[in-house]
Amino acid sequence: MKYLLLFLPLLLIAGSPFETLNVKDMDLSVYETKKSEQNLQASKNIKVTCRLVCDKKVYQEQKISDAIEFYKKINSNSD
Secondary structure (H helix, E strand, O other), X not given: OHHHHHHHHHHHHHOOOOOOOOHHHOOOHHHOOXXXXXXXXXXXXXXXXXXXXXXXXXXXXXXXXXXXXXXXXXXXXXX
């Protein structure tokens, strides 16, 4: 009886209706994008990719500093 109780969940999980589909069964046309010549050149340009990474870092740092200032204001008002 103990073994039956131990293996029953495994059998239920093995036959789950929520199994992932194979890539062959999925329609991937949604993820296909048309890239123009300008986009291809920009993606190959090191300066553009560096700028994109730097902008993301600056944006994240700004959001963090805004959050810190917000919590400082909350803590100063609660004291």
